Amino acid sequence: MKTTRLLFVVLALVFSACEITVVEPRYDxxxxxxxxxxxxxxxxxxxxxxxxxxxxxxxxxxxxxDEIRIENFYNAGITVMARVYGNSITIPLQYVNGYEVEGSASVYLNEISFTYRVRDTYTRSSPDYCQATAWF
Structure with a gap:
């Protein structure tokens, strides 16, 4: 009887000391x-x-x-910085190698739809308003 109680106490301590922790990876x-x-x-x-x-x-x-960089933006060989929030991309106003750039994009399935404005600050040209679609 003492052996059964002792075994029961030991098993109770062993199983109560076990803790299962599930760590789910963060989605990026x-x-x-x-x-x-x-x-x-x-x-x-x-x-x-x-x-x-x-x-x-x-x-x-x-x-x-949440930052990304987009290389060869505007086919001008420039790299712009952007932020991703869910299915939205924001390209904040920035000056890169003589270009003033800002815009946004949305992601749907395997497609990214961009709307942005680019201005050449060296020639002081009028802004170029663009729409673009990118596919995998």
Whole structure:
């Protein structure tokens, strides 16, 4: 009888000391947009279509990181910084290699739809208002 009680107490202590912790990985909104895309751009200002490739890469790691960089933006060889929030991308006003850039985009399935404004600050030209669609 003492052996049964002792065994019961030992088992109770062993099983009560076990704790299962499930750690779920954090979903990174940027994962859905990272990659290389072919892009078709329409300049509303010049009424011209262009086709070129852009690359999107993550900037920073860890919890709270939401920045990406878009390489070959506007087919001008410039890299712009942007932030991803869910299915939305925000390109804040920035000056990169003589270009003033700002805009936004939305992500749906394997497509990113951009709307942005670019102005060449060296020539002081009028802003070029563009719409573009990027596909995987």
């Amino acid at each position: 909104d940027r994962d859905q947009v990272v990659g290389s895309y072919r892009l078709e751009e329409y300049s509303q200002s010049w009424r011209v279509y262009s086709n070129f490739t852009i690359n999107i890469r993550k900037v920073g790691t860890g919890y709270g990181s």
